[in-house]
Amino acid sequence: MGVGEIESLEELKREFQKLPGIGPRSAERLAFHVLRSDRAEAAKLADAVLAVKDRVIHCGACFNLTEKTPCNICTATDRDRRQIWVVEQPKDVLALEKTGLVRGVYHVLMGHIAPLDGVEPGDLTIDALMSRVKNKNEEEEEGVTEVILATNPTVEGDGTALYLESLLADTNLKVSRLARGLAVGSQLEYASLGMLEAAIRGRTAG
């Protein structure tokens, strides 16, 4: 450590640099910002960091992040528990909730099948999903009738959805997947081949 360096400031820079997308210069800017802000503000940041670790857990039913289990969505009275939206990550729940279009409940897989990265179906919450859809759960007033596979439109997301479709094939459940096609607001000339193919194959009556 150079003679001009301040140990606690360097330590804070190192901690900020561990965060994603924060390089040495950003870390320095953030550290100096904390230094300049008043102590109450710094304490709020420090408390918020710890509170997230201490309070956030996974919902025992849907595996979404929550501060209580079962989570607010699983226990909401205005939700249709017969309809399960299967997503890869808790972030996807937030994205879908923002649309306001989901009236069902969720099931978070906690990832996608990726054999090359060592992620097998057993590493995901697929067993829990299957027992939710096959057995009429005590907490659910009525049995599940519909599963919407809302995995990402990526190779791994598609592979995971195909795997789930095969598992669900011998049930009487209505299984669907999110539509894919041209991104709203995009231009045809810049669309990728995959996007165009999806748009053409999935074309709807005008």
Added chain:
Amino acid sequence: MGVGEIESLEELKREFQKLPGIGPRSAERLAFHVLRSDRAEAAKLADAVLAVKDRVIHCGACFNLTEKTPCNICTATDRDRRQIWVVEQPKDVLALEKTGLVRGVYHVLMGHIAPLDGVEPGDLTIDALMSRVKNKNEEEEEGVTEVILATNPTVEGDGTALYLESLLADTNLKVSRLARGLAVGSQLEYASLGMLEAAIRGRTAG
């Protein structure tokens, strides 16, 4: 708050968003990173934030940031206390220290004169600088003989340096300023007019 949102996670996002250069999406990524990291890592970040506020103070002699006063640079035995490098901000000390070329000590002005922003000379540590250079300080073995004005090459930095030069004019001190000219590694064709002018006016014998 939406039904799918987690209070402590939203709170952490809000705190991260207060940091400079962190927008809503970055804040979300950072918050999820904290959530995924183990508790010891989160505690290190929280502790580092508070430690900076609790431990970092200004050196009573040079006003640089430090955990003890006078700071390590002011008390270093291998420093030439007759030579004072005047900079605007503590960050500038770090930048100059990285060169390894400064053998003197520093004086941090804590800003620059900017009347339009309401920063007058009295708001800076100029009085302290003048008493350092005029009176043989008890802590300094020998009186100050040289002042290097290392303010930024900006309108405000130049203005501040000119003001200091006028204050120091009636002393016998050697006063100098950092050289300015073409940025090393840059190309003439892209140099700004100000940079070219400085390079031409300050040209040295080949």
